[in-house]
Amino acid sequence: xxxxxxxxxxxxxxxxxxxxxxxxxxxxxxxxxxxxxxxxxxxxxxxxxxxxxxxxxxxxxxxxxxxxxxxxxxxxxxxxxxxxxxxxxxxxxxxxxxxxxxxxxxxxxxxxxxxxxxxxxxxxxxxxxxxxxxxxxxxxxxxxxxxxxxxxxxxxxxxxxxxxxxxxxx
Amino acid sequence: xxxxxxxxxxxxxxxxxxxxxxxxxxxxxxxxxxxxxxxxxxxxxxxxxxxxxxxxxxxxxxxxxxxxxxxxxxxxxxxxxxxxxxxxxxxxxxxxxxxxxxxxxxxxxxxxxxxxxxxxxxxxxxxxxxxxxxxxxxxxxxxxxxxxxxxxxxxxxxxxxxxxxxxxxx
Numbered sequence: 001x002x003x004x005x006x007x008x009x010x011x012x013x014x015x016x017x018x019x020x021x022x023x024x025x026x027x028x029x030x031x032x033x034x035x036x037x038x039x040x041x042x043x044x045x046x047x048x049x050x051x052x053x054x055x056x057x058x059x060x061x062x063x064x065x066x067x068x069x070x071x072x073x074x075x076x077x078x079x080x081x082x083x084x085x086x087x088x089x090x091x092x093x094x095x096x097x098x099x100x101x102x103x104x105x106x107x108x109x110x111x112x113x114x115x116x117x118x119x120x121x122x123x124x125x126x127x128x129x130x131x132x133x134x135x136x137x138x139x140x141x142x143x144x145x146x147x148x149x150x151x152x153x154x155x156x157x158x159x160x161x162x163x164x165x166x167x168x169x170x
Numbered sequence: 171x172x173x174x175x176x177x178x179x180x181x182x183x184x185x186x187x188x189x190x191x192x193x194x195x196x197x198x199x200x201x202x203x204x205x206x207x208x209x210x211x212x213x214x215x216x217x218x219x220x221x222x223x224x225x226x227x228x229x230x231x232x233x234x235x236x237x238x239x240x241x242x243x244x245x246x247x248x249x250x251x252x253x254x255x256x257x258x259x260x261x262x263x264x265x266x267x268x269x270x271x272x273x274x275x276x277x278x279x280x281x282x283x284x285x286x287x288x289x290x291x292x293x294x295x296x297x298x299x300x301x302x303x304x305x306x307x308x309x310x311x312x313x314x315x316x317x318x319x320x321x322x323x324x325x326x327x328x329x330x331x332x333x334x335x336x337x338x339x340x
Contacts, residue, residue: 002174002298006302015307045215046324049321114339120338122340124338132176132177132181133184137310137332138329140306140310140311141310141332144318148215148314152215152322164303170292170293
């Protein structure tokens with residue numbers, strides 16, 4: 001049976017790897033067009049939306065907190081200090097390494113766990129509802145918006161780069 | 171135990187309901203600013219990306235096909251004929267009504283089912299891999315990009331409008 005862990009941690013890590021590759025494509029475009037890649041890093045789709053830097057930081061946090069809430073642990077602190085593409089890609093690598101330490105076993109019982117993030121002010125969601133209705137949509141919100149900022153700035157990406165590798169059988 | 175059905179169909183329907191509300195906010199902005207809402211309906215974030223109309227159609231199809239592949243059924247045909255916000259919102263209502271007919275029981279065994287969409291040219295994914303690695307990311311890709319197009323065009327939405335209602339306990 002697929003568990004909440006299977007639905008999230010390995011897939012979130014894969015998507016963060018895809019995101020890293022998209023940032024690599026942005027850096028390559030910047031080199032080719034002779035502009036600083038950090039122009040794109042500071043781009044946003046609306047004045048009151050997050051920059052690419054903030055979208056990547058938020059995607060990393062969404063993945064990290066999903067693991068923490070499923071396993072009832074406190075995640076490592078990753079201050080939002082990144083200002084460059086190089087630092088952003090290092091943040092992704094750090095979070096992906098951390099996600100390797102989150103195991104199916106450590107997330108046992110996640111479905112019924114009470115999840116009470118600070119922004120719920122003491123109220124709580126079941127682990128299952130938190131993952132399905134908050135963690136997954138919020139993670140993809142930031143990953144897709146990062147993708148959209150890159151595409152809006154001319155980085156050549158397509159649906160295959162978005163989805164990434166698939167475990168196909170023949 | 172949460173099933174693949176629980177992870178997708180009710181949540182996809184909720185998100186499509188959220189999307190419908192965002193389109194309503196776009197229509198209200200257009201009325202206030204005296205432009206046609208169909209200007210936004212035909213907006214896109216890059217010349218080689220889908221328009222809002224196409225993003226909404228694709229989100230509807232992603233939800234519909236997830237149900238079809240999980241239950242081994244052929245989904246109803248919904249030709250992509252919409253050109254206006256009114257028609258788009260009707261498409262969403264049609265798909266949400268269809269999703270009501272997809273049940274947990276009809277999706278029993280979905281995890282091990284062979285899913286072989288035409289674009290895999292005869293190859294296949296397990297139902298579990300298809301849902302986690304294709305259906306969910308692809309659904310959110312189109313929903314979030316629709317949201318991003320709306321925000322880029324000045325529609326006032328926030329994270330709460332994105333996530334929608336949550337089954338909180340106190």
